[in-house]
Structure formats: structure tokens, C-alpha cells
Amino acid sequence: MGRVQARTEAALDRLLPSAAIAPQRLHEAMRYAVLGGGKRIRPLLVFAAGEAGAAPGADPARLEILGCALECIHAYSLVHDDLPCMDDDVLRRGKPACHVEFDEATALLVGDSLQSLAFQLVSDHRVCNDPAVQVEMLKILAVACGSRGMAGGQAIDLASVGQTLTVPELEYMHIHKTGALIRAAVALGARASSALGAGQLERLDHYAKCVGLAFQVVDDVLDQESSTATLGKTVGKDAANNKPTYVSVLGLARAKVLAEELRKDAHEALASLAMPAQRLGDLADFIVLRKF
Amino acid sequence: MGRVQARTEAALDRLLPSAAIAPQRLHEAMRYAVLGGGKRIRPLLVFAAGEAGAAPGADPARLEILGCALECIHAYSLVHDDLPCMDDDVLRRGKPACHVEFDEATALLVGDSLQSLAFQLVSDHRVCNDPAVQVEMLKILAVACGSRGMAGGQAIDLASVGQTLTVPELEYMHIHKTGALIRAAVALGARASSALGAGQLERLDHYAKCVGLAFQVVDDVLDQESSTATLGKTVGKDAANNKPTYVSVLGLARAKVLAEELRKDAHEALASLAMPAQRLGDLADFIVLRKF
Numbered sequence: 001m002g003r004v005q006a007r008t009e010a011a012l013d014r015l016l017p018s019a020a021i022a023p024q025r026l027h028e029a030m031r032y033a034v035l036g037g038g039k040r041i042r043p044l045l046v047f048a049a050g051e052a053g054a055a056p057g058a059d060p061a062r063l064e065i066l067g068c069a070l071e072c073i074h075a076y077s078l079v080h081d082d083l084p085c086m087d088d089d090v091l092r093r094g095k096p097a098c099h100v101e102f103d104e105a106t107a108l109l110v111g112d113s114l115q116s117l118a119f120q121l122v123s124d125h126r127v128c129n130d131p132a133v134q135v136e137m138l139k140i141l142a143v144a145c146g147s148r149g150m151a152g153g154q155a156i157d158l159a160s161v162g163q164t165l166t167v168p169e170l171e172y173m174h175i176h177k178t179g180a181l182i183r184a185a186v187a188l189g190a191r192a193s194s195a196l197g198a199g200q201l202e203r204l205d206h207y208a209k210c211v212g213l214a215f216q217v218v219d220d221v222l223d224q225e226s227s228t229a230t231l232g233k234t235v236g237k238d239a240a241n242n243k244p245t246y247v248s249v250l251g252l253a254r255a256k257v258l259a260e261e262l263r264k265d266a267h268e269a270l271a272s273l274a275m276p277a278q279r280l281g282d283l284a285d286f287i288v289l290r291k292f
Numbered sequence: 293m294g295r296v297q298a299r300t301e302a303a304l305d306r307l308l309p310s311a312a313i314a315p316q317r318l319h320e321a322m323r324y325a326v327l328g329g330g331k332r333i334r335p336l337l338v339f340a341a342g343e344a345g346a347a348p349g350a351d352p353a354r355l356e357i358l359g360c361a362l363e364c365i366h367a368y369s370l371v372h373d374d375l376p377c378m379d380d381d382v383l384r385r386g387k388p389a390c391h392v393e394f395d396e397a398t399a400l401l402v403g404d405s406l407q408s409l410a411f412q413l414v415s416d417h418r419v420c421n422d423p424a425v426q427v428e429m430l431k432i433l434a435v436a437c438g439s440r441g442m443a444g445g446q447a448i449d450l451a452s453v454g455q456t457l458t459v460p461e462l463e464y465m466h467i468h469k470t471g472a473l474i475r476a477a478v479a480l481g482a483r484a485s486s487a488l489g490a491g492q493l494e495r496l497d498h499y500a501k502c503v504g505l506a507f508q509v510v511d512d513v514l515d516q517e518s519s520t521a522t523l524g525k526t527v528g529k530d531a532a533n534n535k536p537t538y539v540s541v542l543g544l545a546r547a548k549v550l551a552e553e554l555r556k557d558a559h560e561a562l563a564s565l566a567m568p569a570q571r572l573g574d575l576a577d578f579i580v581l582r583k584f
Contacts (some may be wrong), residue, residue, distance in 0.1 A: 045540045108375065108377060120434035155401050
């Protein structure tokens with residue numbers, strides 16, 4: 001997996017505003033929040049989806065920018081989630097959270113600016129040579145981030161504190177909170193190549209939905225079974241905050257079975273594509289079998 | 293000015309997610325932050341720029357969506373600016389600020405979601421029938437909102453507390469903080485019609501820069517001369533927070549002269565367009581001569 005991650009890291013370093021440009025402190029904090037950490041799952045999905053189908057697939061220079069845009073959105077959501085008025089966490093990716101290292105006002109603006117930067121990146125002329133597809137990509141990203149996507153999932157998450165949720169309710173929350181951006185990663189990567197028809201895009205979206213949910217289920221399992229040092233973020237936080245998780249709702253054993261079922265579903269969706277999609281399959285495995 | 297404002301209000305009511313749709317509380321708070329208040333200067337500028345040139349100008353249905361997108365960005369910036377970690381204000385548009393009426397976490401997500409919604413609106417298929425122009429519009433908006441635009445201006449504003457600024461430094465701050473979005477409003481409106489050439493777009497941008505600065509100068513003057521009841525927001529706040537303003541740097545009399553000079557500059561830029569732009573001229577007058 002190292003190739004895409006190294007490429008993404010280098011591209012982010014280049015595409016984020018330099019800390020030497022005013023406003024320096026804001027740019028320094030944006031770079032702190034985005035660079036040097038994270039599994040880069042979303043860029044991996046962008047590349048895997050862009051490379052599906054017959055070789056050579058989408059131009060890596062395009063996929064790189066899309067992957068960076070998704071990482072900007074992901075990093076913004078983490079910076080805002082860690083703020084005292086939200087999850088109030090001080091540790092992220094093994095480092096002090098952005099508002100701890102800088103200050104709350106700066107962290108707020110970091111998130112706001114990273115969201116704008118993501119849209120700026122997707123509107124870059126290098127992303128696509130069909131502007132109609134590019135507008136579609138921008139719309140997919142905007143819907144995925146908004147009140148009926150990621151931010152809405154976060155709102156449902158906040159409202160769920162102390163509640164007993166059913167499995168469908170928990171699923172609804174995570175399909176929005178984590179799933180929306182993961183689906184957007186696959187959708188944007190797939191649209192960067194012209195290899196896929198409408199039916200295939202739909203089946204890929206089902207793959208992404210399974211992978212997004214599996215990601216969250218495994219997160220909940222790891223939160224129960226791992227240490228803060230391994231994960232680089234505070235473990236047991238959801239339980240301490242009285243938030244429902246797959247483990248609290250299903251129990252550890254059934255949560256693991258669910259993750260395995262979702263992995264199988266994801267592979268079936270890929271098989272139905274009737275085209276090479278090896279890396280997407282590998283990613284489904286990685287997401288479910290990971291230990292961090 | 294009533295026509296555009298009423299039209300914008302109705303369109304916002306239609307384009308914002310219903311408070312009956314989940315997550316209800318977030319949608320209710322988004323509507324609270326956007327609807328029923330504000331001068332709607334940015335939609336007015338969108339319409340005036342879109343109607344410049346020979347009749348009939350851009351389709352009002354397009355301008356309406358663009359105006360709403362700019363109001364979503366503007367409202368998001370106000371909601372985040374009012375948060376305790378930023379300006380810590382409790383009053384906005386004559387009502388309790390969003391985080392007071394709801395809570396801080398909800399206000400944070402309201403701002404985040406409104407930013408996404410703005411990009412969703414500008415990527416709407418009704419905005420433009422030339423997708424290349426639409427991608428350009430999305431990029432203009434993203435740059436205007438980001439760390440080298442509005443959010444960056446806010447960061448400079450935060451850093452200026454207790455500082456003595458020169459007039460050029462103050463101008464630099466406001467060109468970003470307020471000016472960036474006002475310029476985007478004019479740029480998007482102008483691109484919604486196909487009446488303007490590249491040279492004219494550049495001269496219109498100079499108009500927008502003057503009007504944006506004038507807006508801030510007049511804001512500072514009104515903040516000194518008006519009451520909280522008239523403005524619907526806390527007056528004298530910048531002075532109390534030890535923030536530099538045009539009045540504190542130039543004095544009241546010279547600030548008024550500057551606003552008048554900027555108004556004249558704006559009119560000269562319009563004259564150089566060599567095409568009808570009556571409403572843009574009226575707006576420059578309104579912005580400088582307003583009493584609220």
C-alpha cells in the first residue's frame with residue numbers, strides 16, 4: 001500500500017499552502033492537521049477505483065489530486081470533531097489535537113479552510129478533461145460532506161449520546177458519518193476513469209457502502225481491543241461518553257461476524273462488475289483485517 | 293431593492309433542507325441561521341452583475357441559486373465567527389446567535405454544512421449550461437472562502453487583536469475577510485451571463501474590490517455611530533475587543549472620506565465597462581450611504 005500513501009503525502013505537501021505564506025499560523029496549522037499521519041484510506045480507495053477496469057485506468061496525476069481533496073475533508077472533520085464543544089479529544093494520530101497544539105479559533109478556521117481547499121482541488125483543471133463530469137464530481141463531494149452526509153452523521157452521533165440504538169439506527173448514523181466520504185472517494189475515483197458504465201458505478205457504490213460500514217465496525221472492535229498507543233487516538237472514548245457502538249449494541253463476537261459479512265458483500269459487488277478490480281478487493285480485506 | 297431580497301428569501305426557504313428531514317435539529321438550526329434576516333447584499337450584487345450589459349442579462353433562476361449559495365457561505369461565516377472561541381457574540385441579526393439558540397456543537401455543524409450546501413448549489417445543473425464556466429465558478433467560490441480568502445481574513449483579524457495596524461494592513465485584512473466573498477458574488481453573477489469579455493470582468497472585479505472595502509469602512513463607521521437596536525448586532529465590540537478598525541486607525545472623519553472615495557472609484561470602474569450597469573452603481577451608493 002506504500003506507493004499511494006507516499007504519493008499522497010508528497011502531493012498534500014505540495015498542494016497545501018506553504019507555512020511561509022500569510023496567514024502563516026493558519027497555514028502551519030492546516031499542514032499540521034493534514035500531513036504526517038493517517039492511514040490514507042480514502043486516497044487508496046480513489047486510486048483503486050480509478051485503476052479498476054482494463055489498464056491503464058485513470059491518469060494517476062488526477063487521482064492524486066482527488067485523493068488529496070478527500071484527505072482535506074477527512075482532516076477537517078477530525079479537527080472539528082476533536083474540538084471541546086464536540087468530542088473534546090486532545091490526541092489525534094499520536095499527536096496533540098490541532099486545537100491543543102494551536103488554539104480553538106485556529107482549529108475552527110483550519111477545518112473551514114480545509115473544506116474550501118478540497119473544493120478548490122476538485123475544481124482544478126488537471127482533475128478532468130470533461131467539465132460536465134467535473135461538475136458532477138464537485139456535486140458528489142458537496143452532498144457527501146453536507147447535512148445529509150458526513151456533517152449530518154456527526155449531528156446524529158451527537159444526538160445518540162446516552163441513547164439505546166437499534167442496529168439499523170446505528171447503521172444509518174455510520175452510513176452518513178464515515179460512509180458518505182468513503183463512498184465519495186470510490187465515486188470520484190471511478191469517474192476519473194471513463195472505464196465504467198452506469199450499472200457498474202452503481203455496483204461500485206454498493207461495494208463502497210459495505211466497505212464504509214465495515215470500516216466503522218472494525219473501528220469499534222479495535223477501540224475495544226487495542227491500546228491508545230497502537231491507535232494513536234484515545235481508546236474507549238465512545239464507551240466513556242456513553243455513545244452506542246457496534247460492540248456495545250451487538251457484542252464483540254457478533255460485531256466481528258458483521259465485519260466479515262460486509263467484507264464478503266463487498267467482494268460480491270466487485271465480482272458483479274465483471275472487470276478487473278483487484279486493488280478494491282485488497283482494500284476491503286485491509287479495512288476488515290487491519291489491526292490499527 | 294425589495295424584489296431580489298424577497299426572491300432570495302423564498303429561494304433559500306426552498307433550497308435549504310426542510311426541518312422535517314433528518315437530522316431535524318441540524319436542519320432547523322441551518323434554517324434559523326440563514327432565513328429571516330440580513331441585508332442580502334451578496335445576492336443583490338449577483339443579480340446586479342448578472343443583469344449588467346444589454347437586456348435581458350442572465351436568467352434570474354440561475355442568479356437566484358448563486359445568490360443563495362453566497363448567502364449560505366456568508367451565514368456560515370457569521371455562525372462560526374459568533375462562537376465563543378472566536379468573537380464570542382450572543383446577538384446576530386437581532387436574534388440570539390445560533391450557538392445560543394441551539395448549542396455550540398450544532399452551530400459548528402451548521403457552519404460546516406452550510407459551506408457544503410453552497411458548493412452543492414453552485415454545482416446544480418440549473419446554474420449554468422456551460423460546465424466549463426460552472427467549474428470556474430466553483431473554483432472562484434472555493435478560493436474566495438479559503439485560507440487565502442475569507443477564512444484567511446478571519447485568521448488575520450484574530451491575530452490583529454491588540455495590534456496597531458497601518459491602513460494598508462487593515463485593507464489587506466478586509467480585502468480577505470469581507471472583500472473576498474463580495475468579489476465572488478460579482479464574479480459569479482457576471483459569469484452567469486455571457487455578456488462580458490475578459491477586460492470587462494477585470495474592471496468589474498475592481499468595482500467589487502472597492503465596494504467590498506467600502507462596505508467594511510461603513511460598517512466601522514456605523515459601529516461607532518449607531519445603536520445595537522438599529523444594527524441588530526452588538527455595537528462597539530471591536531473597540532471593546534481591542535481590534536483595529538477604520539475608525540480607530542483613521543478617525544471618524546477620514547473614514548467617511550475614504551468610504552466616499554471608494555464609492556467614486558467603484559463608479560469609475562463601472563463607467564469604464566462601457567455598458568449599462570445601473571444597478572451595480574445603485575448598490576455602490578446603497579452600501580456607502582446605508583444607515584444600518
